[in-house]
C-alpha cells in the first residue's frame with residue numbers, strides 16, 4: 001500500500017477564523033486531531049507576517065506559513081533542515097505597489113487604502129483591536145483597499161492596474177492590489193518541498209477557503225473545501241470541479257469538514 005501524507009492549507013478570515021469575532025475555538029477538535037496525526041497546517045492568508053505570527057502563537061502552530069495572498073512563504077528555522085528562518089518571496093515590495101496606487105489616485109480613481117487609514121479607522125473598518133490593526137498595516141507586498149466608486153470605474157481601475165502588472169483580488173472585506181502571484185503558487189511551492197522530502201509517499205493537499213481569492217488555491221489542491229461565508233457563493237472552481245462545501249460558516253464548518261476528511265482518509 002502506498003503511504004499517504006496530508007498537508008492542510010487554510011485561509012484565515014471567514015475560514016479558520018470567524019468572519020466577525022476572529023474566533024477559532026470551534027475548530028479546536030479538528031486542529032487537535034491534525035496535530036495528533038502530525039498533519040502540517042499551513043496558514044495561507046492575505047494577512048501580514050506579524051499578524052500570522054501572533055495567530056500561530058495563539059494556535060501553537062509551528063509549521064511554515066504563507067503571507068499576503070501568496071507574497072511570501074516563511075519556513076521556520078530547522079523545519080526543512082534550514083539552519084535559519086527562510087523567507088521565499090514571490091512579489092515586488094509594497095513600495096512599488098504604493099507608488100502605482102498614488103499615481104492612479106492622481107488620475108481620480110476613488111478608493112481608500114490601508115496606508116491612508118489611521119489605526120483607529122482601520123480598527124473600526126475591520127473590527128480588529130488597535131494592536132491588531134497596527135500589525136495589519138505592517139505590510140510587505142500587497143495593499144488592501146476599499147473601493148468607493150461604481151462598477152464601471154472599478155473595471156477601468158483593474159485595467160489601469162494591469163498595465164503596471166498589478167491585479168485586484170477580492171477578499172472577504174477588501175480588494176487587494178497586488179502583483180500576479182497568488183495563494184496557489186505559494187502552496188504549490190511548499191507541496192514541492194514536502195514531496196521532495198517524502199520519497200515514495202503520496203503527499204495530498206487539502207485547501208480550505210471562503211472567498212474568490214481562495215479559488216486558485218482550491219483548484220490546485222487535491223481536496224478543495226469551500227467554507228460557507230459572506231462571499232462563498234461566488235467561490236466557484238473552474239472546469240466545473242466540485243468542492244466539499246461546509247454547512248456551517250467559519251471555524252465550525254472548518255471543524256466538520258476536516259474531521260470528515262480525516263475519517264475518510266483513515267477509513
Ligand SMILES: [Mg+2]
Nearest residue numbers: 011013014211
Ligand atoms: Mg477568507
